Amino acid sequence: MKRESIDQKYLWDLTDLFVSDEAWETALTELKEASKAFQLYKGRLLESRETLRSALETYENLSRKLMNLVTYARLKMDENTKESKYQGMVSRSEKLATEIQKENAFFIPELLEGDEKTIEALLNHEDLSHYKKYFSDLLRKKPHILSEEMESVLARVGELGDAPSNAYGMLLNADMTFEEAVDAQGEGHALTNGSYVPLLMSKDRSLRKDAFEKYYKVYEGHINTLSSLLQSEVNKNIFFSKMRNFSSAREAALFENNIPVTVPDRLIEAVNNNLESFYKYMELRKKVLGLDELHLYDIYTPIVSGVDFPITYDEAGTMVTDALAPLGKEYQEGIRSAFSQRWIDVYETEGKRSGAYSAGTYDSRPYVLLNHKDDMNSMFTLAHELGHSMHSYLTRQNQPYVYGNYSIFVAEVASTTNEALLNDYLLKTVEDKEKRKYILNHYLEQFRGTIFRQTMFAEFERDIHQRVEQGGALTNEFLCDHYLKLNKKYFGPDVVIDDQIKYEWSRIPHMYYNFYVYQYATGFSAAIALSDQILKEGKPAVDRFLEFLSSGSSDYPIDILRKAGADMETKDPVSNAMKVFKEGVEELEKLMS
Incomplete structure (x- = not known):
């Protein structure tokens, strides 16, 4: 177009x-x-x-x-x-x-x-x-x-x-080529870094398996280079931390926003203590798919499929606005401004960047880039990015320039709170059983990808930095063996941990983001806690949340979140999110029976 x-x-x-x-x-x-x-x-x-x-x-x-x-x-x-x-x-x-x-x-x-x-x-x-x-x-x-x-x-x-990051990006995006993945009918499908996950979502198990094996075969062929690049990235982080008189690379990375180093540890501990509910979700996936063995190439394909749930962009805008009614009329008016004042670039066009984001400056309106499709996923993306934009909008309205932005640590809270409220709205207004299953499974998949997966990444990132700081080396053998062990721990007994997954760490660009990934999981957990309070307490929780959105960097993020109702120095928000996940799995299991 x-x-x-x-x-x-x-x-x-x-x-x-x-x-x-x-x-x-x-x-x-x-x-x-x-x-x-x-x-x-x-x-x-x-x-x-x-x-x-x-x-x-x-x-x-x-x-x-x-x-x-x-x-x-x-x-x-x-x-x-x-x-x-x-x-x-x-x-x-x-x-x-x-x-x-x-x-x-x-x-x-x-x-x-x-x-x-x-x-x-x-x-x-x-x-x-x-x-x-x-x-x-x-x-x-x-x-x-x-x-x-x-x-x-x-x-x-x-x-x-x-x-190291630049070379890694060039290797992945410019130099790597993959064989076609072949489906059950013998038809070839282009395999790239961009098409890999969509192929794993296919109903055709032969295609999923072939894509999985051929994809990681290429990473295996470059594993020495990829290991060397990650070793260099970790060495860089440690070098800068020592130059600035920190005891570790993690302390240096978290110091900027005054985040205690115990926060990611609390996250990892809380998630590790609640892996049984994730194992139960994997068991349900195995049962619904009718598989004797659930492999890692089976975890992306939808377990609720064939649901016709078309939603135009204009319909999505109306539904998102209605879903955010618990946050009050002024918040809803801000959302309406996004549509009437053209904050949003909606449709995919020739040459347009893929994905979605919220951007802008202190002097501009917030901007949202979308590549909207007329489906439920795009509606959730709209709600998510508008959460970021309203966070920016309210911060800039209420704070001077010096505090007119917010840290990455809290960046995902507003966006995920919007999604949680949209999910609640849909489950309260949609009566069709198949659609309800689809909505609930979509929600649980967010937990899987944001809390469990990102926490596993955070644990891996913590461990490899500690190894080098203690005098060890990041050989490809260590990196692959340790990543394989983490997969076995996180996925549990009902998933066959295919050997090829040990190369997955090498395809994760966030390993070059310097202790960034844990914030996806902490932000998601905080959002689940705050949305739960908003729905149950009403105005007191809403007032705290709007104050959070308006605070920018006028205080440290850990303190701003605590005032809003999520103390990330404790395990409570993550444990609460795990409880919500467990209840969601149980509800989906009932709907599936």
Whole structure:
């Protein structure tokens, strides 16, 4: 489908970023000049209240303008990834970002060189008082921030640190080729990194098995290179953690958002303590599929299929809006704004980036990229991305720029809460038994993919970093053997753990995200806890949730979530999510009988 053929109401409106590409070019030139002027503050940041205020405001202004430039270029490129013009604009804006970072490397170290009493006195003035949390956080980081010269060196080394991830991406996306997967009728199907999971969802078991075996055969053939790349990535994480005086790579990664290192451990412990309910789900899958043996190539194919559940985009918008009624009229009005003010780029078009996301800047509306199909999965994707967008929208309405964003640790909470409320709405309004089974199975699959799978990844990531920090090496034998053991533990006795799965770690790009994956599971668990409170408590829980959405980074994420009703330093939210999962499995089992 050509983009030009789409009704304008289904295309996002980027004019609050830039009215044209020419306006973007002008802003890029102006920012280059403005960034040089910031050097005038060097050595003077704490000389007076006026100078400090001016420097902070100028620094923020540079950051805001830069984010507008980068975001506009990326969004335009994602409209058509084949368009070289926007590829160039992305490259130029990101290069400018690197230059500004290098030029302004003095800023944070100079602030931290100041006497704490002097800083405190300056912040006591009304026009600077809202920076108190910002400076408190800076001072917390002081032991881990280096001299201006060393910060500049690390900024340059950081570019080299991207090499393992970049090489990994090129190997997967450009160099790997796969044999066709053959179905039961002998017909070939293109096998790629993108088609692999869809093929595993096929009803044709011969096709699933052939795709599984041929897919991992290619990874096996590259396993020495893939092991070396992951070893380099782990070494990089450990190097930067040591340079910044942390005791471990995990402590360094979690320190930025002040997340206790016990949080991912609590997650892993809570999930490990509740694997029996997951085993029961696998047992139900085996029974429903009528298999003597349930293999790992059988876990993606739907156990509820053949359900006709067409939902147009406009219908999905109405249903999502109605489903979010428990969050109040103002929240619903925000959702309606997403449709009326063209936050959303709806349909797949030629060259458009795949998938879905929510993006934007402090100065723009939130933007949502979709590739909508008229089905239930797309409706849940819409609800999910609107959750992100409303989180951004309410944060920017209620927080100054310095706190106008939120951490990755809480990023999935709003989106998953929306999905949980949509799931509840559907189960309360849909009477057809087959559709109810379909909805419930969809919900349980989210648990499988988000809590159980991501926690297994988090456990693997924790273990491989600890091994290197304790003097061990990440040989391909260790990586494969350890990953195989984790699969056996997580899937339990009713699943045949095919030997090829030991190579799966090498196809997971999140292993290059530096302790990122656990946050999918903690965020999902928190969302299940909060949505449960919203539905049972009503207004008190809603008020806490809206306060959470409006808080941005004005407090640490662990504290913001605790105030909302989910204390992630305990096992309670994860254990509660496990209880909800168990009840869902039992309900689906009854519906299937």
